[in-house]
Amino acid sequence: MKIFEAQHHAEAHFVAGLLQTAGISAEVRGESLYTTVGAGSSIPGMRLSVWILEDRKEGQARGILAAYMTGEGIPTFSDGPWKCPRCGEIHEPQFASCWNCGTENNKE
Ligand SMILES: [Zn+2]
Known part of the structure; x- marks a missing residue:
């Protein structure tokens, strides 16, 4: 079943990766679409969505996606500039x- 519609390619694969990390079989599927850009012309594109292969894991998958939406599931660098x-x-x-003198950043 389709669990998520991605805004762009990287997001689709990121979300699929999140689900797979949690032990849920997920895959990215794309469908071609044409985006109308006015004056009757259109540009080809791809809409990507993430599908889970085990429908019984929908609840778990939605929990992960909810965490992603609120920012909890996004990996970030744990510390700031050094x-x-x-x-x-x-x-x-x-x-x-350090690019300047080559000293290693000793993260304490
Ligand atoms: Zn330095």
Whole structure:
């Protein structure tokens, strides 16, 4: 059954991944559609939705989606920008070491 309609490709695969992580068989399905852009012309596109293969897990799946919708299920970097202890450069959290002097970020 269809459990979720995604806004874009990445979201569809992210949601399917969330469900699979929880042990629910899920897959992304796409359907072609044409979006009218005015003056009678249209552009081809794809609407993606996420389907679960075991309908009995609908309740569990909807719980996961509800958490996702409220932001609880979205992985985020747990900490913010960090400052290099040697040279003082400020870095985004996804960088593991200083681009300026190579000092590693020692996350305590
Ligand atoms: Zn540095």
